[in-house]
Amino acid sequence: MENLLYVSVAIVAVAFAVLVYYLIKTLIAMRITLDNVSSTVEGLQQQVDTITKESTELLHKTNLLADDIQRKSDSLNSIFSAAKDLGESVQRINYSVKRVSEAVSKKADEQSEQVAQAVKWGNVALQFWEKWQAKKDERNKKENSESF
Incomplete structure (x- = not known):
């Protein structure tokens, strides 16, 4: 029974070693992924900063233009x-000239007979x-002729 105990401990030790190996492999892959995510976020942060700066400048120029x-x-x-006032004045003059x-x-119609x-x-x-x-x-x- 002692042998069974040693074999069991050996199986548990091998299983633990395999578990630790895959856990380390997973953690390394996760670290690589997190490094990539970190660099991507840094790049995005730089782009957002650039876009924010350009947007601020564009907004400033738009305000100046407005x-x-x-x-x-x-x-x-x-x-x-002034053009409206001039138009109204011309209308009044036209109305006066027409009157x-x-x-x-x-x-002239009334006095034409008198003139005739x-x-x-x-x-x-x-x-x-x-x-x-x-x-x-x-x-x-x-x-x-008589005087001559």
């Missing part, structure tokens, strides 16, 4: 306001004057 656009937009607002034109046209009458009376007066002038010239000729 401020510049806002300033230019504000300056354009006064131009558009004056309509008033003149209406007055005045032209007729003017023609009649001109004819009388021409006839009077012609008679006057004839009398002067007669008087001049």
Whole structure:
């Protein structure tokens, strides 16, 4: 029975040695994997730092650009306001010119008959004057011819 005890202890010792061997092999593989993970995380950390720095710079430039656009937009607002005021002034002038034109046209229509009458009376007066002038010239000729 003692032999059985020695064989059992030997089997347990061999099993323990095999267990320790595979445990060491597993721990070494795990250490290699953790080293790889560590280097990957370090690389990712560097990339994240770079991206963070570039994002900060990009955000700063974007803010500057937005401020510049806002300033230019504000300056354009006064131009558009002035253009609007100018357009309204031109509209008022056009409306005034239209009203004056309509008033003149209406007055001209109302007075066209009076103007026609005045032209007729003017023609009649001109004819009388021409006839009077012609008679006057004839009398002067007669008087001049009698005096010779």
